[in-house]
Amino acid sequence: MKRWHKIxxxxxAISGTLFGGGxxxxxxxxxxxxxSVKVDNNSFQTALKKLPDGRYKADxxxxxxxxxxxxxxxxxxxxxxxxxxSHETGMKKSEKIIPRIIEKQSLDVDSISGATASSKMILQxxxxxxxxxxxx
Numbered sequence: 397m398k399r400w401h402k403i404x405x406x407x408x409a410i411s412g413t414l415f416g417g418g419x420x421x422x423x424x425x426x427x428x429x430x431x432s433v434k435v436d437n438n439s440f441q442t443a444l445k446k447l448p449d450g451r452y453k454a455d456x457x458x459x460x461x462x463x464x465x466x467x468x469x470x471x472x473x474x475x476x477x478x479x480x481x482s483h484e485t486g487m488k489k490s491e492k493i494i495p496r497i498i499e500k501q502s503l504d505v506d507s508i509s510g511a512t513a514s515s516k517m518i519l520q521x522x523x524x525x526x527x528x529x530x531x532x
């Protein structure tokens with residue numbers, strides 16, 4: 397085998413190991429985070445029913461790993477819309493959880509497969525907007 401073939405194979409092997417290790421580390425952190433996220437749907441439901449109509453904002457972060465900023469519109473004690481203002485959680489497909497929240501008017505919804513940590517981050521931030529009452 398020629399010398400440059402060995403060099404290319406070595407570089408590819410090292411790059412693959414570093415990339416794979418990084419992906420495993422991110423997966424480990426996201427699984428650990430997802431299992432630690434708890435939302436209180438009962439308190440959420442109680443707060444939602446008592447809120448005056450308006451737009452409620454919240455942001456949430458988990459270190460440098462995830463950050464999200466959103467606003468929730470409430471009308472007649474129900475969520476009429478949820479808008480993501482910024483989303484740095486790595487999984488945009490997690491935003492598919494928003495129609496589920498609005499449809500059920502609840503945080504007791506299934507996470508998006510393949511984006512569990514990001515989905516839970518959205519749930520937690522919606523809860524924070526309603527219970528924390530970050531009215532605009």
